[in-house]
Every structure is written in C-alpha cells, then in structure tokens.
Amino acid sequence: MAPPVKSPLPAMLVAVGSMGFWTLVIIAAVEESDALIGVALGLGAAIAVFAITVAVKRSRARSRERARILDQGTLAKARILSAKNNGAMNNDPYVDFLLEVQPEGGDPYEVSYRTLVSQMAIPRVQPESVVDVYVDPTDRFAVVIDPKFTS
Incomplete structure (x- = not known):
C-alpha cells in the first residue's frame, strides 16, 4: 500500500x-x-x-x-546508511535516515525514514549502527524504527 x-x-x-x-x-x-x-x-x-x-x-x-x-509490522534489522538533521522540536532533532533493511530470508533494500530522535538517543542512531525496524506487511518501504532506539 x-x-x-x-x-x-x-x-x-x-x-x-x-x-x-x-x-x-x-x-x-x-x-x-x-x-x-x-x-x-x-x-x-x-x-x-x-x-x-x-x-x-x-x-x-x-x-x-x-x-x-508498530502493532502489525514484521520485525527486521536495518543498517543506518546516513542520518541527517532536518530541524528540531524542543531541542530534539528530526532526523532523515537512509536505512538498508535486511529482512529475514530476503534481499536487503534501501528505504528513507524521518523521525524525531531524543538527544539522549543520538549515539544509538549513527551511520553504520544496526537498529530494529518494523516493516509494514502491506508495503515493505513503510518502516518504523523501534522506539527504543530513538527515545
């Protein structure tokens, strides 16, 4: 979708x-x-x-x-290829991520994702870090980084 x-x-x-x-x-x-x-x-x-x-x-x-x-998605790993600041709210940055999603049993693919990242979480979401993502079961390009990495 x-x-x-x-x-x-x-x-x-x-x-x-x-x-x-x-x-x-x-x-x-x-x-x-x-x-x-x-x-x-x-x-x-x-x-x-x-x-x-x-x-x-x-x-x-x-x-x-x-x-x-987050409720219906499939858990997968993703490597952060890039992370760029794109504004802020309450001193927490909005970050544009380029992710390489590595689905279980499938070929890796790239997806863009923007989210608000807590300042305390910035060290966890640097390029080359691996994070958990939830992949929409109806659209593999719709992902959400697990909030434990960005909160």
Whole structure:
C-alpha cells in the first residue's frame, strides 16, 4: 500500500488567503479604513485556524500509521546508511535516515525514514549502527524504527 498523497489544495488555499489578507491590509492602510482592517484580521484568523486544523489532522494520521506499523509490522534489522538533521522540536532533532533493511530470508533494500530522535538517543542512531525496524506487511518501504532506539 503506497503512502497517501498529500493534496496541494490546503497549501494553495493558505497561499491565496494570505495574499487576500495582505491585499486587504494594504488597501485598508491606504484608505485608512477600520472596517477593512477588521475584515483582514478576520480573514487572517480564519487562515490560521484552517492551517492549524490541517496540520493537526496530518499529524494525527501519521501517528495512527506509525502505531499501526508498530502493532502489525514484521520485525527486521536495518543498517543506518546516513542520518541527517532536518530541524528540531524542543531541542530534539528530526532526523532523515537512509536505512538498508535486511529482512529475514530476503534481499536487503534501501528505504528513507524521518523521525524525531531524543538527544539522549543520538549515539544509538549513527551511520553504520544496526537498529530494529518494523516493516509494514502491506508495503515493505513503510518502516518504523523501534522506539527504543530513538527515545
């Protein structure tokens, strides 16, 4: 099963809404219109609520998918080929991994995986380290590193 394709529509709506917001702000400033400022602020608030709602829904979907793979997946070994920092949350890095999954009785294959890694776990997830991964039974390219390595 292939991962769901993210629709570009939410991002487009936020972009168009943002352009509308700034257009209203500029017009309101030029015309010194309190009413247009109020409309612009209302539009800005609506855009913010929409963007947050979309982000929360996507985050929950990723969490459900991760939990499903941890619950139903097949345990395998994977060698970390590379690990690159890609941002952080609360001083813990998001890491983009390139893994060589070594399934029991099968040929090794490469897969990319991004996850949040505790600072305390960084020494356990360096290139050339071997970690346990759970492989989705319906899509061998959907994996989750065992949380004991990243927590």
